Amino acid sequence: MNSKIQFCKKCVMPNTRPGISFDESGVCEACNNYVKKKLVDWNKRYEELESLCSKYRGINGDGYDCAVAVSGGKDSTMQVYVIKELLGMNPLLISVDNWSWTETGLKNKANISEAFGCDILNFSLNKKVGKKMLLKGLEKLGSPTWYVDAAIYSVPVKLCMQMGIQLLVYGENVNYEYGGSQKQETYSAKEIFSNDVVKPIDWSEWLEDGITMRDLYSIKQPTLDEMEEKGLEPIYLSYFIEWDTHHNYEVAKRLGFRHMEHEWIREGTIENYNQIDSPAYLINQWFKYPKFGHSSTTEMASRYIRSGRMERVEAIKLVLERDHKLDQKVLDDYCEFVGITIKEFWQIADQWYNRELFEQDKLGVWHQKFKLK
Numbered sequence: 001m002n003s004k005i006q007f008c009k010k011c012v013m014p015n016t017r018p019g020i021s022f023d024e025s026g027v028c029e030a031c032n033n034y035v036k037k038k039l040v041d042w043n044k045r046y047e048e049l050e051s052l053c054s055k056y057r058g059i060n061g062d063g064y065d066c067a068v069a070v071s072g073g074k075d076s077t078m079q080v081y082v083i084k085e086l087l088g089m090n091p092l093l094i095s096v097d098n099w100s101w102t103e104t105g106l107k108n109k110a111n112i113s114e115a116f117g118c119d120i121l122n123f124s125l126n127k128k129v130g131k132k133m134l135l136k137g138l139e140k141l142g143s144p145t146w147y148v149d150a151a152i153y154s155v156p157v158k159l160c161m162q163m164g165i166q167l168l169v170y171g172e173n174v175n176y177e178y179g180g181s182q183k184q185e186t187y188s189a190k191e192i193f194s195n196d197v198v199k200p201i202d203w204s205e206w207l208e209d210g211i212t213m214r215d216l217y218s219i220k221q222p223t224l225d226e227m228e229e230k231g232l233e234p235i236y237l238s239y240f241i242e243w244d245t246h247h248n249y250e251v252a253k254r255l256g257f258r259h260m261e262h263e264w265i266r267e268g269t270i271e272n273y274n275q276i277d278s279p280a281y282l283i284n285q286w287f288k289y290p291k292f293g294h295s296s297t298t299e300m301a302s303r304y305i306r307s308g309r310m311e312r313v314e315a316i317k318l319v320l321e322r323d324h325k326l327d328q329k330v331l332d333d334y335c336e337f338v339g340i341t342i343k344e345f346w347q348i349a350d351q352w353y354n355r356e357l358f359e360q361d362k363l364g365v366w367h368q369k370f371k372l373k
């Protein structure tokens with residue numbers, strides 16, 4: 001048995017999650033931050049958001065007051081509801097397109113535009129370069145969706161800077177909410193590029209197969225100075241509004257958001273409403289499993305425990321049963337887009353298994369050396 005891995009005493013998150021820290025009683029920072037959030041005066045925070053919006057409302061005349069970075073998801077639905085309907089802003093919604101969409105995802109995205117009456121700017125990434133870059137992300141970083149993640153962060157910022165939009169609204173601060181290297185509770189999303197989602201790379205090593213820096217313009221992040229020069233203020237809505245995954249879902253459902261279960265029941269998860277826009281994208285969640293020993297079920301069960309929706313003993317059972325499973329449709333969709341076979345995928349994935357956490361048998365199957373308890 002592996003002795004190095006340690007699980008939070010309250011939730012089921014292990015200390016292998018990048019950047020997470022545990023206190024002396026063995027509780028993770030995401031659980032501690034959840035408790036801290038209960039002490040926040042959310043009415044006061046909402047007033048802060050109102051005054052921030054007042055600063056930008058009408059700043060461009062009849063033009064856009066702000067932008068909201070959206071997908072078709074439940075969080076996006078809630079964000080637009082708050083910004084447009086509750087706070088009376090005129091936002092431009094900026095969305096980075098997936099290459100494949102689920103039917104549910106398309107319906108949800110159309111709903112956001114129709115339910116709230118907003119323009120959506122869809123940014124479609126270069127498909128030729130994207131195929132190569134996704135494969136490079138998988139091979140070089142063990143991050144199969146790195147290219148798309150980089151675009152999701154950089155494209156809205158760049159477009160705002162070019163269009164004279166100064167307020168840019170993101171959803172949650174993932175590091176603060178769920179654990180990660182950025183420990184600070186802040187409304188400013190200026191440092192979003194240095195959270196743990198999009199790892200910095202040495203660009204020169206990626207310029208092969210005819211890819212040039214011009215091809216990668218869309219994912220190259222602006223510097224803090226460049227953002228400041230344009231007066232850009234990126235913010236996290238999760239600082240101003242109490243952020244809770246399942247509650248956000250319930251809010252979104254009342255506004256026309258659809259869950260996935262009538263289209264597809266996914267393996268390896270315990271919910272039907274997160275990251276449902278594109279089948280392939282979920283490969284990113286699963287790929288944490290070989291690297292860190294935890295995946296979507298661990299993440300969601302931990303959130304449910306924190307919010308009192310699940311007991312730890314039930315979470316353990318679900319994690320053991322599901323966390324390791326890579327959904328077949330997710331894998332098919334990813335491999336088809338990138339242009340590799342399933343066999344080739346596993347040959348690459350093999351290189352990313354953490355040998356301290358897993359061992360491979362003679363016929364290639366991986367086995368956990370640790371056990372959640």
Ligand SMILES: [Zn+2]
Binds near residue numbers: 008009011
């Ligand atoms: Zn915890």
